[in-house]
Amino acid sequence: DAKTTQPNSMESNEEEPVHLPCNHSTISGTDYIHWYRQLPSQGPEYVIHGLTSNVNNRMASLAIAEDRKSSTLILHRATLRDAAVYYCILRDNVGSGAGSYQLTFGKGTKLSVIP
């Protein structure tokens, strides 16, 4: 999976919107952009994914740049429960074999939410 770059940490006030950036300048045409988060002592949680168009679900929105070299995860109103490490990863939706199943997280962005 291609490489992504995220800030190490970010802070947000509770009930404010949060924009978590991710750069992926080497993205290929078949790479989907996936976001996961992991709260302390819990398993990772899938958040959202997209290919070219912006995506919305009950958890968040994903804004994808026109050239697809960057994307932003948007939490519309941060709550204390959103404090977690957020991972942006690229997943090639073609190909098969063992390597295609492995989820590889980078260091992610540690989001702190201030009450």
Added chain:
Amino acid sequence: SQTIHQWPATLVQPVGSPLSLECTVEGTSNPNLYWYRQAAGRGLQLLFYSVGIGQISSEVPQNLSASRPQDRQFILSSKKLLLSDSGFYLCAWSASLTGARQPQHFGDGTRLSIL
């Protein structure tokens, strides 16, 4: 909706003892199933994945084994635990659609400590 159950949440075992961790998925049929291990402060290591009953692929040679006796049941076992088997074990599932890069959904994990 789909749910994944993994138990126990924590486990303390002596070196050389056997292990059995169980994972079940509800609300979906023929899911892909995964066992990961996450060492403290590190990324995910895919241990096993399964695309169907009785079909197990192993990613890392070790003294662990996995079995899938039923469509939505995945078991991680060991005959004799080593100190190096300590870690956070995560079960996950994904839809078995074409395109290996389906989102994966994780259980709450089992924290295994070997004494």
